[in-house]
Amino acid sequence: MLSDDFWRIIRIGVVGLVLAAAAAGLVFGDAWLWVAVEWSPPAYAESHMSGGFDTPTIVALLVAAPVKAALLWLIVRAPAPGPLDRRAKALRRLLYLAVADSLVLWYPIALLPDAVDSAFRLALWTAIDVLYLLVIRWRSRMLRAAAGAMFAVELAGTANVLLDELDLPELGPGGVVELGLIPAGVAATIFTVVGQRRDGRWSRGTLVAGWLSAGVYALLIPLNALFGRIPGGYLAMLVMMDAVGLVSTVWIAATARELPTQDRPADLPPARRPVIRVAVAAVTVLPIIALVHPEQHARLTYTGWSMDCYERHSFGDLKPAERDAAFLCRARSTEGGVPPMFPDSLSDQAILAYGRALCRTEGRDEQEAILTRAGSARPAWGADPWDLVYVCPQIIGTTHPELLRSTAETEAANAAYIAEKNAKCRDPWPRTKGVVQATANYFLFVDGDPGYLVHDPEDEAADKAAEQAMDRIYDDSTQIGVAGSAALIGHLGDVVDLCLTVKAFRTAPPQRTAGWYQVNEVSIVSRSGRLTVPEMGEGGEVGAGAPMPNLAIAGKGRYRLRVYMRVDDAGEEQHLVVVFPGASRKRLNLKP
Incomplete structure (x- = not known):
């Protein structure tokens, strides 16, 4: 067995190290202070360290250091001698x-x-x-x-x-x-x-x-x-x-x-x-x-800012025992600065009961009456099915089956939908191959989108050019607004998506305007050597449904942008965008 003197040396060394590390934390910064006092990596507190710890946290760390050192002094002691069975x-x-x-x-x-x-x-x-x-x-x-x-x-x-x-x-x-x-x-x-x-x-x-x-x-x-x-x-x-x-x-x-x-x-x-x-x-x-509490006791398991409520899990990712908690998080959420659906004075049990009552309503008026009775600060807003699905999936699932999916199922369904939409789009010039080309469905905003961009995303003034192009799209009937390295192309009908084909050539291809409703040609510049169409990003709702190529095949410089538009017999809108090098800055109306 180790001697008492050896244990005393260990105690002094351990306690001294803790106190010295805490003192060093005042010099080397918050991350060092956290490690010295909490004995854990800074990652455990990084969500609270943006801009450094606040004053209460620093004071708590400085107080905790001697407290933990004193308790360590009591922990690191030699075992008592004596017989043990x-x-x-x-x-x-x-x-x-x-x-x-x-x-x-x-x-x-x-x-x-x-x-x-x-x-x-x-x-x-x-x-x-x-x-x-x-x-x-x-x-x-x-x-x-x-x-x-x-x-x-x-x-x-x-x-x-x-x-x-x-x-x-x-x-x-x-x-x-x-x-x-x-x-x-x-x-x-x-x-x-x-x-x-x-x-x-x-x-x-x-x-x-x-x-x-x-x-x-x-x-x-x-x-x-x-x-x-x-x-x-x-x-x-x-x-x-x-x-x-x-x-x-x-x-x-x-x-x-x-x-x-x-x-x-x-x-x-x-x-x-x-x-x-x-x-x-x-x-x-x-x-x-x-x-054991009476039913009216306000047992508040999840408030609007509880740590467990930060992640928004899909219904299909949760176990049955976790779904009530997910609804409570949403019912008390103040995300975005909006008032919660239910006040904090209501117990978990009461909120769950009100939630199931909301599932059985037949309109916003009935929901408003229930929320008013519950003391909601926003009764006129009602309750959305993507919140109620957690407390009554058997009801919401009949009208919104997509809300029952897991994250993986939702991603798979979205990918299948995009692939199906892309498969319906055909190249209108199948025999005229561009140096680079692509055909895909372009998804627009459901509530009305002015169009899509052909732009240089790496231009330092890309955002400003896009804003100017949007301002100019209504200057004439061509449905094309151009500003430097950005061209905003509109659409003929009130649509939420269209079939888009882009092709880049080294020289101007034949005009071939037959069969198209409208054909226009404008000038556009690439300052970085790139011209492309935005793609639908992860979790996004707008953009091309497939990767789009770089149409600036000759590098930096000026290009001609020719846009073909038409609506087929089925009411589907089709666009063909042709890009080729050209110094001309004229705006040509080729058809009509």
């Missing part, structure tokens, strides 16, 4: 492994898949809890049974998380199981500390650390609701809770350190046993009673 030795090793996990191992384990992390913790704490029941001298069967029950509830919660990450059937709805985890954890800690006290081998300091650990655990109940309601100061609160949370690690380390058997008191006199039974029963029952 086989079970006690195993428990000490596992407890020290839990301490190492809390301080160091959590980060490399977090780099592994989430299921590995959950499986590790389930295995570790299952073994520790079993050995707690076997090693601690409880002196009461009722106390040991109550502790075992609370251990089982905690482990069931961890198992539920593991099943969720493995996409296996869960033990119960995630929200319900998680709600019972914190009271069960508090009760399990209290039972263990009572058992340690009755055992007699643990010092008063260890018992105090245990009671403080239970208090910190209990704080998670109000703080879980409070975190989502703090627009600023969230990170500062998180830093302080992380520092105070080390009290639990102090207790675990002290429990492992003082495991050797020493003088233990005799069995408690019979007169005190009824009192202990009443206390154990109260501690067991009260957390369960605390979980």
Whole structure:
């Protein structure tokens, strides 16, 4: 066993390193300060670091540094000498492994898949809890049974998380199981500390650390609701809770350190046993009673700015137990500065009930009446099907089946739709091959789009040229507005898409105006050596449905742009855009 002097050197080195690193953080910046105090990469706080930490967060980090250093001083201590049986030795090793996990191992384990992390913790704490029941001298069967029950509830919660990450059937709805985890954890800690006290081998300091650990655990109940309601100061609160949370690690380390058997008191006199039974029963029952609220109680699981609400998942990507939470996020959302659908004063249960009532309405008037009754700040807006689908998919899905899709299914459906639209478009000059060419469907805005661009996207003045081209499109009847490196081409009919073919030639091709309603030729310049048509980007709704080539085949310079337009017998609009080098700046009306 290592000497006390060696352990003292380690303690001084570790604590000194933490304090020195925190001091260095004041010099080297916020990222260094975060690593020095929180012992985690800056990426864990990068969403809050734009422009640096705010004052409350910096103050919290500077306060947390000496607090964590002091708690580390209590953690890094030499194990007490003394005999240990086989079970006690195993428990000490596992407890020290839990301490190492809390301080160091959590980060490399977090780099592994989430299921590995959950499986590790389930295995570790299952073994520790079993050995707690076997090693601690409880002196009461009722106390040991109550502790075992609370251990089982905690482990069931961890198992539920593991099943969720493995996409296996869960033990119960995630929200319900998680709600019972914190009271069960508090009760399990209290039972263990009572058992340690009755055992007699643990010092008063260890018992105090245990009671403080239970208090910190209990704080998670109000703080879980409070975190989502703090627009600023969230990170500062998180830093302080992380520092105070080390009290639990102090207790675990002290429990492992003082495991050797020493003088233990005799069995408690019979007169005190009824009192202990009443206390154990109260501690067991009260957390369960605390979980039961009347239906009108405002249980606010998800507020408009909760962290879990930032990601907008598609209906098909969520498990059934997660869909109510998704609706609650949308119902309380204030994204874009708009008022929420429901006020925060309503409970989760009430909002879900109102949501299902909205699904059964037959018009906006009925929705407005329901939202008015609920106290909504925007009742006239009603509720959209893409929000209601999460609470009544069987109703919304009959009229909007596309809302039931997952993200992958939506992307596949969009790709199939674009491919189908592109397949309907044909090259109007199939025998005249350009140096480069492409044919695709061009998708316009549904609510009316002036047209599409042929432009130089790398021109420094590209945006200004596009604005000027849009201003000039209505100067005459040619449906073409030109400004430098941009040409905005309009359309003949009121359409939402058209078939577009682009071709580039080295010399002017024959005019071939027969069969076309309108043919015009203008001048355009390429300042970077590129001329192209915008493509539909990822998640976009406007642009060409296939990759468009660079039409400036001769590099930088001036080009002629000839545009053919017509509407076929089926009412489909077709455009042919021809580009070739040319110095002329004349605007030609070739047809009509």
